[in-house]
Amino acid sequence: CLISKSDSMFYAVRKGRRTGVYRTWAECQEQVNKFPSASFKKFVTEKDAWAFVRGGLPAQQQQPEPAGDFAVVYTDGCCSSNGRNRARAGIGVYWGPGHPLNTSERLPGRQTNQRAEIHAACKAIEQAKSQNIKKLIIYTDSKFTINGITSWVDNWKTNGWRTSSGGSVINKDDFERLDNLTRGIEIQWMHVPGHAGFQGNEEADRLAREGATKQVS
Structure with missing residues (x-):
């Protein structure tokens, strides 16, 4: 929804x-x-x-400003031939120009766009925790990921990981992982429109597309 x-x-x-x-x-x-x-x-x-x-502002300046003691990261996932047998998905995590934590990886497991979006966010949180970051702003163009972790997941857990209609949660394992990772860190989830000229989102998208061309590590 x-x-x-x-x-x-x-x-x-x-x-x-x-x-x-x-x-x-x-x-x-x-x-x-x-x-x-x-x-x-x-x-x-x-x-x-x-x-x-x-x-x-020109595209290179279309960048939301960091806030105080919050670190800022952009995440994205992509999948070519989504929903088909030959699908290839990748994740992108962008911290800034030339940042050592910038990540471009192939998505392991089931190759779908939604899983890639979730796993990109998971990767960013894991990296933040490894750097002892306590407050993190995640910019993503995936409303599905934001809605899932901020709204739907609590209801799913209450219902024994069932949807409101009684069906199984398709990405249960992925959201369980994301939900567990969000503990012990303060996260602000921010939606940014995709392909709208925001440099951070464009870079995360580029990294995700590159990741989809790689082999699963």
């Missing part, structure tokens, strides 16, 4: 503690309340909200 446009408005913060697009006024308010010369606006569509955040 994807978030429909009627669920809420999109709150864009162009200048504040952390720039980006938020789904609730409360989240937006945290970034702009008492912030000098804060710039923010409410939109009906996510596309318009991100356009306001970018403010017409």
